[in-house]
Amino acid sequence: MTGGEILIECLKAQGVRCIFGQPGTQNIAIYDALLRYGEGTIEHYLVRHEYSATIMADGFARSTGEVGVALTVPGPGASNASTGLLEAYTDCIPVLLMTGQGHTQHSHRDQGKMFHGLDQMRFFEPLTKFCGSAKTVRDIPDLIESAFYAMRTGRPGPTMLEFPMDVILGEDKVKLPAKIRRPIDKRTDETAIQRAVQQISSAKRPLILAGSAVLHAGARPALQKLAEKLQAP
Incomplete structure (x- = not known):
């Protein structure tokens, strides 16, 4: 399976029902996998601006109690979405922002890609409970599990994950997760x-x-x- 296909299967296992986003060069492979593996299971809502993606994901999470998911391109797309992520962080709302990224060998470097090579880990760390970057296809299931665990335990809050183009297009054999159960906080006074x-x-x-x-x-x-x-x- 490709990294994109594995990503969609992991999201389905977490119970994700919809994604708010905007396609672009660095995340188009995720959209391709969503079309083939998420059809009939995950609904996509196209936004006109990345800011709207995280705001809509925030509203979805508030109204349903589920995790809201947004998908953007890296760099300016991700930074546009940061306002909605900060809103979610302030109000303890579980929102996952997924972004594409250039090839791993070019990550966080200009390489003629204008400013899409933003160091998103440093940018989003103060705004999230967890942020991570997939270095290989095999990283994807663990990153998804870590992000959802962070959003569903303790005080809820947003997370951010980036997926380089070569990771999403790459192929590998991984053990796909079964349907994930929500962690239960049993602490009582x-x-x-x-x-x-x-x-x-x-x-x-x-x-x-x-x-x-x-x-x-x-x-x-x-x-x-x-x-x-x-x-x-």
Whole structure:
């Protein structure tokens, strides 16, 4: 399988349903794999500007509780998308930005490619929970797993991965992941829970203020049951 095909299969295993992006020279091989391996499983939404890709991925993540995925070209395309990624970082929203990149031997060098050779690792490190670059085809499954683990554990937040053209076009044999289960954070503070129960039980006019963590934890049904039981807005 090619690196692009492996990438799409890994995204499918993580439950990705849609990608917001814009094709270009450095990521066109990913789009080719998406067309052949993602058809009927992963929907693509074409944007007019890379800024819109991460903003739309952010909105998707907020409304569904799933990871939002954006796809751009490197350099100016990736930097255009950084505003939406910073928004996701500020509000703890799980958004994955995937970008293409020049050939590995030319990565982070001009090589006549204008400014598409931006050192994206240094650029995005302050804006993400995890960022990585595939050096070989075999790196792809581990990078995808690391990015999604970072987005789904602790405080949610964005991640960024870059895929050089020769890696996406290259071929190798790798073990594709089975369907990935979300990691469960089992840490609880029993004392705090009991204190909250007592305060809620004694409240005369309870009001619930719920943040996005409820959505990302998959606790919306439990919150709804609590609100109905308390008859609280």
